[in-house]
Amino acid sequence: MLEEWKTVTRKTKRRIEKENNTSSNCVEILSNINFTRSDIQHGISKVEKASEELIESAFFHKFCKYIETVLIKYENDCHEETSMLNEIVCYGLGSVSNSYIARYQLAMLILLLKFLSQRTGNNCGNKLIPCYVYDPIFNNFDVAILENFKLKVLSENEEGRRKGSSEHGISIFYMIHCDKFLYDNLLCENLENRTMDKIIVIGNSFKTMWERLPESVLKNEYKFIYKIISEDLVSETMLDNWKDNDAIFNDTSIHCFRKFSLT
Numbered sequence: 001m002l003e004e005w006k007t008v009t010r011k012t013k014r015r016i017e018k019e020n021n022t023s024s025n026c027v028e029i030l031s032n033i034n035f036t037r038s039d040i041q042h043g044i045s046k047v048e049k050a051s052e053e054l055i056e057s058a059f060f061h062k063f064c065k066y067i068e069t070v071l072i073k074y075e076n077d078c079h080e081e082t083s084m085l086n087e088i089v090c091y092g093l094g095s096v097s098n099s100y101i102a103r104y105q106l107a108m109l110i111l112l113l114k115f116l117s118q119r120t121g122n123n124c125g126n127k128l129i130p131c132y133v134y135d136p137i138f139n140n141f142d143v144a145i146l147e148n149f150k151l152k153v154l155s156e157n158e159e160g161r162r163k164g165s166s167e168h169g170i171s172i173f174y175m176i177h178c179d180k181f182l183y184d185n186l187l188c189e190n191l192e193n194r195t196m197d198k199i200i201v202i203g204n205s206f207k208t209m210w211e212r213l214p215e216s217v218l219k220n221e222y223k224f225i226y227k228i229i230s231e232d233l234v235s236e237t238m239l240d241n242w243k244d245n246d247a248i249f250n251d252t253s254i255h256c257f258r259k260f261s262l263t
């Protein structure tokens with residue numbers, strides 16, 4: 001990783017705001033930097049370049065194929081038409097103005113969004129499936145780049161506590177290399193609300209966490225991750241590495257939970 005990441009909770013954020021004498025408005029931003037229109041254009045073209053590289057890769061096509069296979073399973077189980085994806089939510093992307101890893105992950109998110117919107121017929125007249133992004137590290141420059149790609153920056157730190165969508169349709173959570181507490185909060189929220197069948201999680205492999213962490217740590221600190229693995233409630237498809245020594249998408253899996261009764 002290029003940068004040292006810090007977990008930012010609501011409390012930490014309030015403290016930083018207090019210290020900096022800043023207050024939240026619509027989108028809470030911890031740091032503001034000066035930039036020009038041409039800086040933005042430069043940032044956007046870096047992401048577009050990453051998209052061009054990804055779209056040519058077997059990795060991207062395999063990624064789409066895996067997601068599509070999972071969605072077809074959901075659709076078959078629900079006997080519904082294809083347009084059942086309600087939203088994509090991205091947590092923990094990192095700062096796209098500071099990190100090339102975040103830029104590649106953003107490029108992949110945009111490509112996936114287009115692919116999935118086209119697939120569900122949402123892309124007629126450029127209509128995309130709603131896609132929400134949040135990372136407490138975003139600065140105003142990041143927000144400008146993200147909004148250029150029609151992504152909606154959430155105004156609140158949900159700390160991963162978001163329920164899968166409404167009765168019909170599902171939510172995809174795109175959370176590459178997020179801290180474990182975010183996955184745990186997401187699982188907690190959806191287990192408690194019985195909406196596990198409404199979410200798909202693209203993020204660090206739960207299976208790898210199980211293999212690498214002592215059972216006591218998982219059990220005590222990440223009890224919802226522990227629960228879904230120990231009770232065999234998750235079905236996981238691991239992505240190949242994009243490149244050798246891939247620091248961008250390594251250890252990433254697609255997790256779904258539909259098949260299981262989560263009582």
Ligand SMILES: C[S@@+](CC[C@H](N)C(=O)[O-])C[C@H]1O[C@@H](n2cnc3c(N)ncnc32)[C@H](O)[C@@H]1O
Nearest residue numbers: 005008091092093094101134135137159176177
């Ligand atoms: C390990 S970094 C991963 C960054 C990037 N995705 C990567 O692979 O390099 C974890 C990210 O989660 C973000 N994060 C921390 N708390 C968060 C929260 N409550 N909601 C969303 N993101 C959060 C951090 O700011 C950081 O950017």
